[in-house]
Amino acid sequence: MGKFKTGFTPPTIDLKWLRYLVESARELQARNTANRKEVCEALDGTSANDLRDWENEEAANLIIAQIPARAEFEAKHEGHHASIMSFKGKDVNFKFCDPGWLTGPAKLVYEFCENAGLQPTLKYWEYWPDRDGPAKSGFHLVIHW
Numbered sequence: 001m002g003k004f005k006t007g008f009t010p011p012t013i014d015l016k017w018l019r020y021l022v023e024s025a026r027e028l029q030a031r032n033t034a035n036r037k038e039v040c041e042a043l044d045g046t047s048a049n050d051l052r053d054w055e056n057e058e059a060a061n062l063i064i065a066q067i068p069a070r071a072e073f074e075a076k077h078e079g080h081h082a083s084i085m086s087f088k089g090k091d092v093n094f095k096f097c098d099p100g101w102l103t104g105p106a107k108l109v110y111e112f113c114e115n116a117g118l119q120p121t122l123k124y125w126e127y128w129p130d131r132d133g134p135a136k137s138g139f140h141l142v143i144h145w
Contacts, residue, residue: 013075013145019068021116029061060108081144085109088138097122097139118143
């Protein structure tokens with residue numbers, strides 16, 4: 001991509017590297033899932049915690065698989081960041097969220113992005129679906145390049 005009339009040069013992101021990174025994570029996830037299933041079967045059943053962990057990992061894997069497409073779309077449109085997931089707090093209305101407070105798929109996706117050098121941040125959002133009703137709020141997990 002060349003320079004635009006404004007003199008702005010769009011940021012670049014190495015999509016091949018990002019796709020390789022995601023594919024590597026998916027392969028690792030597949031091996032971990034197979035190993036977990038074998039362990040659960042050997043223990044004659046699956047505990048609720050094991051099942052919840054497996055579901056969280058599967059949800060995180062689906063989100064991680066979308067990262068290259070979202071990053072590519074934003075980079076093509078002069079972006080230097082991409083929102084890769086959004087989540088609501090449960091019974092909490094904070095405008096700040098420390099990454100250490102994350103649980104479930106959000107925690108797993110944040111850790112993946114942090115380890116991959118994608119500079120994840122949490123951005124607060126809110127809106128009012130109807131004028132007289134309560135506000136809806138939550139956080140976007142955003143990556144940067």
